[in-house]
Amino acid sequence: MNARKSIATARRIVVKAGSSSLTTPQGRIDADRIDALVDVLAARRATGTEIIFVSSGAIAAGLGPLGLTRRPPDLATQQAAASVGQGLLVARYTSSFARYGVGVAQVLLTADDMIRRVHHRNAQRCMAQLLNLGVLPIVNENDAVATDEIRFGDNDRLAALVAHLTRADALILLSDVDALYTGDPRQPGARRIDEVRTSADLGGIQLGGSGRVGTGGMVTKVEAARIAGIPVVLTNAASAAAAIAGEPVGTYFHPDTRHRSTRHLWLAHATTGQGRIVLDPGAVEAIVQRRKSLLPAGVTGVEGDFAAGDPVDLCGTDGRVVARGLVNYDAGEIPDLMGRSTRWLARELGPEYEREIIHRDDLVVLTTDEEARA
Incomplete structure (x- = not known):
């Protein structure tokens, strides 16, 4: 059986888009890119699949209104940019999904929401009820209050933990690179990896950062696939429709059969x-x-x-x-x-x-x- 059939038949899917998939080359939010991605998510949702969308981009959305030309290096200004940008970002998603009659909800999480039992249960109940009510959750890290000590560090790991939180069947990670390669895909000799079954398949691979605006890179995406424990596809936003349909695009990570609690996964991989x-x-x-x-x-x-x-x-x-x-x-x-x-x-x-x-x-x-x- 085609391993990717599990993506095509998944009942609940977490899709994560990084800042580089949502922004212009200048680092501003790109309305056309957002609309194109919403078209894909709404189409899959129309088939009866539940979608949870983990979206980066709050800091990028806040750069323009604050007169900033690039992502600020200090935490306080990042928090300020996120505070300004998060509302603008969700407003843009609300408008785009409204074209399909789909309501959305903003869910902002911190690491505490994954490790503290009461917070974890509250987040789990909230997400479940949103899905029961037919609302599409849009999840992001609560960058306005997260500090270096308690933040997830990137939305790849957040997406993997949200997949655990919501008991999702598959995870799609959208990046600015179409797949995992043995090295920098811009360099000659770099070979694309179609599937990863075990950690042995990653031997000798050079994992480097690639994002223009965000904080993640290939390292965090591979780590997210290890955390998720479910089928994971890593590809770019242009291939989102094919990836979510189970077509052979990007890199497919076979699920890990080991079961670990979200709390322990957070401790091991996000701290x-x-x-x-x-x-x-x-x-x-x-x-x-x-x-x-x-x-x-x-x-x-x-x-x-x-x-x-x-x-x-x-x-x-x-x-x-x-x-x-x-x-x-x-x-x-x-x-x-x-x-x-x-x-x-x-x-x-x-x-x-x-x-x-x-x-x-x-x-x-x-x-x-x-x-x-x-």
């Missing part, structure tokens, strides 16, 4: 450790092989400046990162806890210290058992 905690061999074995919580007794060192609730990397004495988790203590508190049992800490310091450094529900292993033993 950066704000510091490091060094573990003794016993703690490494307990976390990697037995999936246990990290207790103070197994900690031998701490690096960096982080606060309780931050993601931190866990590494062995050789410096190899084996896991990442949300820590329960500030960095300055941990040295006094190292090597101690939780029972001793509770007796000497109080009952509030009878807790894990990181609970196993807030941990994701980043290495295999064999790698940890090597």
Whole structure:
């Protein structure tokens, strides 16, 4: 059976368009490009398929009104541009989809909405009800309030996590490149890759950034395909209709059969450790092989400046990162806890210290058992 048939028969599809697919060469929102993409989405939706659209472009839409000629480098001005541009962007989509009698809704998400259980359930219920009411959700990161520490970093990973959130059947990633190549497609010798079945198919591939306005590149798109765990097609906006119909365009990523929660996927792929905690061999074995919580007794060192609730990397004495988790203590508190049992800490310091450094529900292993033993 043609593997891409799963795209053609998908009941619910997440489509992500990057800034480069929606803007002019000068970085301004291109109304004609938006209309062309809406034509494709509305046509597929008319067949009974539910569409969730993840759209970049808020910052780009805000550049003109603010008199900016290019994407600002500082976070505060990016947030300001997003605040101005998000309304303009959604207004443009509202007008374009109205040509087909399709109502749209703006859904702005932050990383907290993926990892905090209450936020996650609320977002899930909202998206489900919008689809039940026949409304097409237009999703973007809430750039106006997201900081460097809590943002997804790009909408490719956001789209993959939204696919989990909505239990979608397929993910289409639209870029300014028509497929994944072994190198820069503008250079001679670069070969197009039609399918990716396992990570072994990516060996020797040079993944570099390509966006003119956005933040993503091939690295984030491949990472998104790994996160999604469902059929994924990577192609350009011009091939959107063919991709969404299951035709052989772009690069098709076969689904990963492993099941991981959205929370763990976010920890593994959409966060950066704000510091490091060094573990003794016993703690490494307990976390990697037995999936246990990290207790103070197994900690031998701490690096960096982080606060309780931050993601931190866990590494062995050789410096190899084996896991990442949300820590329960500030960095300055941990040295006094190292090597101690939780029972001793509770007796000497109080009952509030009878807790894990990181609970196993807030941990994701980043290495295999064999790698940890090597």
